[in-house]
Amino acid sequence: MRQVFHDFISLLFPPTCIGCGMPLYANEEYLCTFCWYKLPVTNCHLHPEQNEAAKHFWGRLQDVQAASYLYFNPKSSVERILYELKYNNKPEIGILLGKKYGEILQNTDFARIDAILPVPLHSKKKRKRGYNQSSCIAQGLAHAWNVPVMEDCLIRTKHTTSQTRKNRIERYENMKEAFTIPYPLQLEHKHVLLVDDVLTTGATIEACAAPLLKIEGLRLSILTLALAK
Numbered sequence: 137m138r139q140v141f142h143d144f145i146s147l148l149f150p151p152t153c154i155g156c157g158m159p160l161y162a163n164e165e166y167l168c169t170f171c172w173y174k175l176p177v178t179n180c181h182l183h184p185e186q187n188e189a190a191k192h193f194w195g196r197l198q199d200v201q202a203a204s205y206l207y208f209n210p211k212s213s214v215e216r217i218l219y220e221l222k223y224n225n226k227p228e229i230g231i232l233l234g235k236k237y238g239e240i241l242q243n244t245d246f247a248r249i250d251a252i253l254p255v256p257l258h259s260k261k262k263r264k265r266g267y268n269q270s271s272c273i274a275q276g277l278a279h280a281w282n283v284p285v286m287e288d289c290l291i292r293t294k295h296t297t298s299q300t301r302k303n304r305i306e307r308y309e310n311m312k313e314a315f316t317i318p319y320p321l322q323l324e325h326k327h328v329l330l331v332d333d334v335l336t337t338g339a340t341i342e343a344c345a346a347p348l349l350k351i352e353g354l355r356l357s358i359l360t361l362a363l364a365k
């Protein structure tokens with residue numbers, strides 16, 4: 137009965153594509169086939185140490201590989217996807233895109249990791265949103281590779297102010313010492329993947345990386361869903 141009701145509602149108000157707003161077919165979820173096909177992929181993973189994502193960390197973090205799935209342009213389908221993920225209570229879209237990216241990266245070094253660490257939100261913000269969008273992306277990747285997501289490894293200690301209106305130096309100052317690792321021993325000699333939603337200046341990821349790279353034998357890789365141009 138519930139399914140019949142659901143089908144009836146879908147007939148009256150078919151779910152629409154987040155990317156283009158067109159009604160979705162029954163076999164489509166969140167994005168229509170056309171929007172999936174048109175996603176602006178960066179292909180960063182083909183050159184893990186020399187790409188537009190990795191260059192944010194050149195001279196700042198040593199021996200890390202980094203990649204982003206999609207280019208983030210204002211008024212684009214990627215902006216709409218991120219809006220839905222962050223502000224419109226759609227954690228599933230993060231999981232779905234994480235899975236897709238995981239499939240793309242299946243045979244790369246990014247998939248040969250011991251644990252995934254999502255960039256944490258401050259607990260106040262997480263309570264308000266109900267979930268951490270980076271954890272959703274991490275869960276999708278973890279599903280594709282069958283590796284654990286370690287949620288409580290990295291703790292956000294500072295409730296930082298918004299980064300949007302700050303320049304690069306102010307962003308670094310704002311984020312400094314914002315993260316801590318209560319039990320670093322469990323990460324010794326592990327290959328750890330840090331996951332975030334958008335890479336803008338790299339200040340947040342760098343602040344997370346600082347305590348991680350102090351851990352003995354830890355190898356760090358970085359992935360984000362989107363890359364701001």
Ligand SMILES: [Zn+2]
Nearest residue numbers: 153156168171
């Ligand atoms: Zn579409």
